[in-house]
Amino acid sequence: MxxxxxxxxxxxxxxxxxxxxxxxxxxVLVYPGGAKVxxxxxxxxxxxxxxxxxxxxxxxxxxxxxxxxxxxxxxxxxxxxxxxxxxxxxxxSPLDTRIRELEDQKAAIAAEDAAQALVLGYLKNYGKDKPSSPIASTAEQLRRTGQDALQRQHQAQRRAEVIEKQLAPLVAERERLIAANPxxxxxxxxxxxxxxxxxxxxxxxKQAGWTPVYRAYLDTNKSQLRLERHAQVAQTSGEDWTNVNLRLSTAQPNLANRINPPYPWTLDIRPPISANKYEMQLAAAPAPMAKMITVTGSRRSADDEEGAPNFDVSVFQGEFAAEFVVPGKVSLSSDGQRGGFALGNQTLEAHIKVHVQPQQEAQAYLLAELTRPAGSWPAGNLQLFRDGDFVGQSQLRMDSEERMELFFGRDEMVRVQTEPEQRDAANKGFIGSRAEQKIGHAYVLENLHKKAITLQVLESSPVARHEDIRVQTQFSPKPAQDTWHKQPGIIAWQLPLEPGKTVRLSADYVISYPKDAIVNGLR
Structure with missing residues (x-):
């Protein structure tokens, strides 16, 4: 020893x-296209x-x-x-412990079922070698014993079915994980x-990532918008993340880290080509191919925490990206199922307008204009709620503009009427060398709300791209902007409208051009 x-x-x-x-x-630090473990x-x-x-x-x-x-x-x-x-x-496998527990329960139930079968077998054979008089005296006792054994056997079979329903998906998942990670x-x-x-x-x-999901809640009475951040995280790395500290970053290391150098801008005179050769080149030109867009779905799960949970998310806004620290310990399996996490919210002051584009549709839409929130906001799916009601979804894409606009569905309490278009054509100039067209648009809008609203009405007016084309415009009332969002020709009326009142907007155009010219874009 x-x-x-x-x-x-x-x-x-x-x-x-x-x-x-x-x-x-x-x-684990998760990026939109990968993770660091x-x-x-x-x-x-x-x-x-x-x-x-x-x-x-x-x-x-x-x-x-x-x-x-x-x-x-x-x-x-x-x-x-x-x-x-x-x-x-x-x-x-991480599933082995639970699988063994269920298999032990299944074995115990099988043993109980076999024991009841043994009792029933004994009862069936009881009295074969005995005279009939003792059997008659104990018939009631045998009946009660047999009935109890059959009921216990039936209950054991039911419990076995429940165990099998729990066991089968776990075994299948274990086999899938092993096959996916050979x-x-x-x-x-x-x-x-x-x-x-x-x-x-x-x-x-690379087999991990997170997708931002946003929810916008518009309060029309307070003219405020609450913008919530959420994240959906998934991973198929081959190992489960169990009780880990999870951080989410908006940095995207998988994107290109540099831009290609600029190409020289050279000018040259193209040599003349014959008309036949030009026609052959046009005939041989292939049609452009359609681009394929892949849309991914999403699934969400929840994690349970012991004790009083703390849902405050720490946000660290760096010079180039934001990082979110999810509170508590997080577990995420390697099966691609998505876990949802709330990343905080911001309340913003909103300027609410009723947006109308009558040339395209005689319908009003509710528009919230607000200052772009600070920080990093990757593009993601946006769910829209107006006064607590879900009105649809869109994409949140924040560009470099200081202001941002979000639409919150139709406003059925604003009636839009489009009057028939007025047209008049004539020839003018020296011996009729020029053609002229007069076009008139008019719209009537009525506020059916019980409070005043701010109207924003857009109109696409003609813009001449050639010196021989002349355009005269007349608007009533005068628009607030003649280059809405820096787009030439897009004019915008913006005016208040009291409850129960109507307003008429008109746009008249006079377009003249050489009589023999073919004008592209003339409607």
Missing amino acids: KNISLVVLALLPSLALAQTPASKITQ ERAAKVAAGARELKFTCLPARFDLDSLQVQADAGIVIGDISVQTLERVRAPECAT QVRTVQIRLAAQAEGELRLFYRL
Whole structure:
């Protein structure tokens, strides 16, 4: 016995030299197109080697980084990729514990069912070798015993069906995870640990990301808009994220990090070509191909937290991107299911208008104009709510403009009438050398609300692109803008309209051009 103890004590220093401690994911930083994972493992004093085993084989090897506490010197790092079947220690799955629990329950139910079947078999054979008189005296007792056994057997079968319904999807998911990750990686690190500490492993992967989702709540009585940020996070990295610190960044490292240099602007005179050759070139020109747009769906899940939850999200606005720290510990499986997280909200003052474009549609729409909020706001799906009612969805895309506009559905309490278009054509000029067209548009708008509104009505007026085309315009009343949003020819009326009142807007155009000219865009 003393010799055995001495052998064990002699082996202890060598066991401390090489370690394969259980590592766990402690923190994940998710980008719109990838993630950076941080794993941590304890290092014992005197250790000379440490292994991170059963890592997914999908992370970028070039991104591998190692950090250690003071007193731990890091040496060379090697990575080995193995088939999962060659790594028995990696054959387990996070679902195994739950699957074993259900299998144990199923086995217990099967044992109970077999016991009841044994009782029923005994009752069926009871009295075959006995005279009939004892059977008659115990018939009622046999009936009660048999009935109780049959009921217990039926209840056991029902419980077995429930267990099987819970077990089947878990087994299928375990098989799917193993099939989707046939390979694993082992990271072996040589080190010199003078004291106990922690070693952290970092790597990036592309099988993860998050998508921003926004909700805009417009309060028409207070003229305020509450803009909520949400995030949908999903990952298929091959390893579950369990009780990790989750951070979300608006940075996009997968995008191009530089712009191509400009090309020289050269001018030259094209050599003349014959008419036949020109016609052949036109005939040979292929039709443009349609662009394909891929639209992805979204799914949402929720995570339960123990105790009183804290839902405050810390936001760090850097010089170039924003970063959100999700409170508490977060768990996200590697099955592609999306987890939803709230990232805070802002309340903005809104200038509410009734927007009308009568040339296109005799319908009014509610428009909220507001100052662009500060910070980084990646483009994402936007759900719209007007006074608590869902009115549709759109895309939130904040450009470089200081003001932004959001539409909140139709306003049925503003009646829009478009009068028939007035047209008059004539020839004018020296011996009728010019043609002239007179076009008149008129619209009548009525406010059916019980309060005053602000109207914004847009009209596309003709703009001459050639010196031989002349355009005269007359508007009543005078528009507030003649280049709405810096677009030539788009005029905008903006005026208040009291409840129950109507207003008539008119636009008259006189367009003249050479009689023999073909004018593009003339309606």
